[in-house]
Each structure stands twice: as C-alpha cells, then as structure tokens.
Amino acid sequence: MSEIHFNKEKGSQIKLFTPGPVYVPERILKEMSKPNDTHRSKPYAEMHQLVEEGLQKLLYTSDTILISTSSATGLMEACVRNLVKEDEKALFFSIGAFGDRWYKIGVNNGKIAVKESVEWGKAITPEVAQEALNKDKYSVVFIQSNETSTGVYNPINEVIPVIKDSGALVCVDATSSMAGIKVEVDKLGIDVCLASVQKALTIPPGLSVCSISSAAIEKVPQVKNRGFYFDFLDLVKRNEKHQTPATPPIPQIRALAAQLDYILNHEGLDKRFERHIQLGKRTRMWARDVNFEMFPEKGYESNTVSTMKNSLNIDIAKMVSTLLDKGYRIVNGYGDLKNKTFRIGHMGEITIKELEEMLKVLTDIVSNLRMSQ
Ligand SMILES: Cc1ncc(COP(=O)(O)O)c(C=O)c1O
Structure with a gap:
C-alpha cells in the first residue's frame, strides 16, 4: 500500500494518471532544487x-x-x-x-x-x-x-x-x-x-x-x-x-x-507527439475491452486525457479510492459529470509501460466491483 497522506520526508509516492498536475520525474524535481x-x-x-x-x-x-x-x-x-x-x-x-x-x-x-x-x-x-x-x-x-x-x-x-x-x-x-x-x-x-x-x-x-x-x-x-x-x-x-x-x-x-x-x-518532438497518440489509443483500447464507452464523440477523443462514461454503472468513487490504495491516482468526472464519467490523464512523461501497469491494476478493481454488484 502506498503513502496517501502528507509525507514530510518523502513527499508523495502516488503515481499520478491525472489531467494535471501530473507526475513529475526526479530529474525535473532535482533541476528545481538548484x-x-x-x-x-x-x-x-x-x-x-x-x-x-x-x-x-x-x-x-x-x-x-x-x-x-x-x-x-x-x-x-x-x-x-x-x-x-x-x-x-x-x-x-x-x-x-x-x-x-x-x-x-x-x-x-x-x-x-x-x-x-x-x-x-x-x-x-x-x-x-x-x-x-x-x-x-x-x-x-x-x-x-x-x-x-x-x-x-x-x-x-x-x-x-x-x-x-x-x-x-x-x-x-x-x-x-x-x-x-x-x-x-x-x-x-x-x-x-x-x-x-x-x-x-x-x-x-x-x-x-x-x-x-x-x-x-x-x-x-x-x-x-x-x-x-x-x-x-x-x-x-x-x-x-x-x-x-x-x-x-x-x-x-x-x-x-x-x-x-x-x-x-532528447525525446524529440515527433516521438513525443507519437507517444501521446499511442497513450490515447492504448487507453481507448482498454476502455473498449473493459466495456466502458468513451464520453467524447468518436473521432474527437483527446490523446492526453481520456474521459469514459460509467457505462458499467459501478461505484466510480470506490474505483478511484481502491486504485489510490494501490498507489495510482485517476480522477472522477468533472463537475456535473462526477460519477457519470471518470478520467485518466496520460500526458507528460508517462510511458506506455507505466500506463499498462496501471490499467492492469484498474482492470482487476473493475472486475471485483462488478462481481460485488
Ligand atoms: C483546458 C484547461 N484550461 C484551463 C485550465 C485552468 O488551468 P489552471 O488551473 O492552470 O489555471 C485547465 C485546468 O485544468 C484546463 O484543463
């Protein structure tokens, strides 16, 4: 279980899959401390x-x-x-x-x-x-x-x-x-x-x-x-x-x-934009496999943040908090879309591997929530 409270010594250990602020790697934090x-x-x-x-x-x-x-x-x-x-x-x-x-x-x-x-x-x-x-x-x-x-x-x-x-x-x-x-x-x-x-x-x-x-x-x-x-x-x-x-x-x-x-x-612009395209695609594939419909009209889905409809009618707040216990933060829907949608941020320095690791954990949480319905 990851640290979810304010930690004076270590800072947050949570891996953010949020639409901002996003997870900031150590190399950037070190730069700030100079x-x-x-x-x-x-x-x-x-x-x-x-x-x-x-x-x-x-x-x-x-x-x-x-x-x-x-x-x-x-x-x-x-x-x-x-x-x-x-x-x-x-x-x-x-x-x-x-x-x-x-x-x-x-x-x-x-x-x-x-x-x-x-x-x-x-x-x-x-x-x-x-x-x-x-x-x-x-x-x-x-x-x-x-x-x-x-x-x-x-x-x-x-x-x-x-x-x-x-x-x-x-x-x-x-x-x-x-x-x-x-x-x-x-x-x-x-x-x-x-x-x-x-x-x-x-x-x-x-x-x-x-x-x-x-x-x-x-x-x-x-x-x-x-x-x-x-x-x-x-x-x-x-x-x-x-x-x-x-x-x-x-x-x-x-x-x-x-x-x-x-x-x-180092990364290069083309590679960076392509990585975000792949992060978006991979997230949409996951949503399709798990049976969450995408909220955006087809063809206009973002490659930095994915908003999914709660088409499985599960407890979104519980899904988010259970994932948080495992060390990852995704977020509920915005404003009126709370519990009707949820969002996964996949922007910044997130790699496909890191996204897949998180989605694997999330898949188990979704199946457990469905079984307990
Ligand atoms: C599209 C968009 N515009 C504006 C804002 C406001 O940005 P800030 O919180 O940096 O003022 C946000 C924040 O999430 C955003 O996503």
Missing part, C-alpha cells in the same frame, strides 16, 4: 531566453513568448482584458467546463461576451464555427484545443482557418495539450496560444506560458482598463530584456528550460 541568482541577473535572463527559444520550437512559431507567474487561468484573463475593446464583441466557443470558464472571465470583466456551445462530449467543427461566426462580427474568438472536462480535442487545424477568415484575433487555450499534441501556431495564425506548465510540460504548478502574435501586441494599446499584473504591454516590454515585470517562480523556469531541452533534444 540555487538561482535573482530575476534581474544575467544568468536569469539567459535561462528565461532558453525558455522562450524552446517554446518557439515547441509551438512552431517565431512569435514572442511570454512567461506568467500564474496558472493558465491568469493568462486566460489576460487575453480577455488586453485584447477586447469595450465596444467590441468577443465569441467564446465552449465544449465543457474550461470553455465556460473563459466565457465567465469575459462576462466578469464587463466585456460583450457571446458563448457558442455544443453538447458536452461533442467538438466545435468547422461547420459549427462558421455558423456561429455568420451571426455577428466578433473581434476576438476564444477556443480550447483540448477540453479537459470532457476529454474532447477540438479539430483546431480545421476550425482556426475558419475563424481567421472572419478577421478576428484567435486565442487558444492549449493548457492540457501543449507539449503532448502538436500545435503549429504560425501555420494556423494563432494570436495567443497559452498553457500552464503542470500538464504535458510536466513541471510542478505555478507558471504559465503563451505565444503572442504581433497583431495581438499591436492591438493592446487600444484597449482600456487592462489592469496591472497581466498587462501584456508590460509583459512584452520586460520580456525584451528576458525578464518578467514582477518576481517569477525561478525554480519552475529553471525546470522548464531543462525540460524543453529534454523534449526537443
């Missing part, structure tokens, strides 16, 4: 620049890269505050909890926010996008690549060209897919592509990153009431010196610089 100079020093600026260059390669872009001392929600709010003028309309596509969150950020910031949603489990297709865009003129459009609550991956390679044709700026929340699923920022013309680092980038939480296009940067001065902490102009200006306006989580940035080097030069 001593650092201050955030106004030359060594810091060099490290910051390594992160910028690494993320440009990861996102296939020459756009500016910003580093934010916040989780992804902070950058989601920054996009709303910095890019939508008070008399403009913003369109928020929502296919689940995080699409709803972005819309709510729009509303709470007093913006003219319009939400276009589809039934949870479905994706925004180019047809759905076109229909929504035909209804009105929008200046900025917000969309998730991967919706972590439903395990749906929007077909952004087809949807973003439709949005760009409308003349709007487009912001993509790639939180639960960046570094797991290929996103080509320049090819698609994405204006802001953001994520926090505790998901497929595999860094402990506390930091988020984004690319930002010159068109987006040029718009910022026209927008009033941008606030202070998340003012893109301030972030961009400081970034020119490879710094952040306020004190950043330096250990996370050090770890991210090392992790990007690992991703780009």
